[in-house]
Amino acid sequence: MIENRNIAVCILLSFVTCGIYSIYWFICLTDETNTVSKNEGDTSGVIAFLLTFVTCNIYGLYWAYRQGEKIDEAKTDRGIPSNSSGIAYLLLSLFGFGIVAYALMQNELNKLA
Numbered sequence: 001m002i003e004n005r006n007i008a009v010c011i012l013l014s015f016v017t018c019g020i021y022s023i024y025w026f027i028c029l030t031d032e033t034n035t036v037s038k039n040e041g042d043t044s045g046v047i048a049f050l051l052t053f054v055t056c057n058i059y060g061l062y063w064a065y066r067q068g069e070k071i072d073e074a075k076t077d078r079g080i081p082s083n084s085s086g087i088a089y090l091l092l093s094l095f096g097f098g099i100v101a102y103a104l105m106q107n108e109l110n111k112l113a
Helices: 005-014 020-036 045-054 058-077 085-094 096-111
Strands: none
Touching: 005 020, 005 096, 020 045, 020 058, 020 096, 045 058, 058 085, 058 096, 085 096
């Protein structure tokens, strides 16, 4: 199931817990995006996090782009016009605004839930 999350609370918890909640949020975003886009066989949230950690965020940049592609795919399947979210998430993550990318992903998932 996809959970509607309050984006402001997620951002606040990420700062208050010094990033620990953002790891949980990352994992949930990955799993929920796989569910929405019907890509259940894709990399799970835990594996995606471990790959991001081991590759010093190189996989995280690919992950951000791929998340956008999956969300666009889910929107297209539902007849909702989609844009190139993957590039926006990639650029935000590349320039250090990953939490903004998380918030935008969560916003899209909340709309699709």
